[in-house]
Amino acid sequence: MPDQPVTDPSSPAPAVRQGSARRQFAATILVLEVLVVAFASLVAFGLRVAPPSVVWGIGGALALSLALSAGLLRSPAGYVAGSVLQVALLATGIAVPMMFVVGGIFVVLWVVALRLGSRIDRERAERAQATALG
Template identity: 30%
Template sequence: MRRQRTPVESVASIVLAFEVVVIGLGALAAWALGSVAMAPAFIAGASLVVLAAITVLTLRYPFGVWLGWAVQALVIVSGIWVHMMFAVGIVFIALWAYAVISAERAMRMRAEQESQFNDHVSGTEHHQ
């Protein structure tokens, strides 16, 4: 049976999937605008895409979320070569923060509800 993904894994991987497309377009823009030569633009873009893909695979572990924060920081840093990536990076770091924080909050709420349910069920069994 396949392991069920956590809400953090689900929403964070969606953010990263959209970000991979933007990273690729950012690499193309860096080359097209003449900010960076073709080879370095594609190597940097491909490296960041691979890092984002690895991050998706590691989201089940706490360091995967931290790796995601690093990807967000690198996207902002890419604004050095393509200035619009500063704005794009800020948008994606905001999406990342909202997704991760909201998903973690949902996981805590669900765990609390399950705990209360289990306490209720075990409490009613003692009264019988």
């Protein structure tokens, strides 16, 4: 059995830097929307709402935009792009009416993710500041 390093149980645990809850929540929503757009594209293709090249072109462009905006969330521009893409997701309801419902649910999730994530980040910062002050 290899020797295990002995740690002092009274010493405080090393601080673990947590990422932004807002960014985690927003990225999760955007990545899930990529899957929703892929399935909506399959539905639009199956219903023959437009020529296949149009369906896959629009679906692919929207899915790629959602994935890229998830990667841009380190800057405020990523949140703006994500918000604009929520409108585009709702607009897919023109071709597949059920997307008005599904898109609406994701818009609500997007707003909740931004608000709740911001609140969690603010509370974490307050707690860290209170701990630092002692």
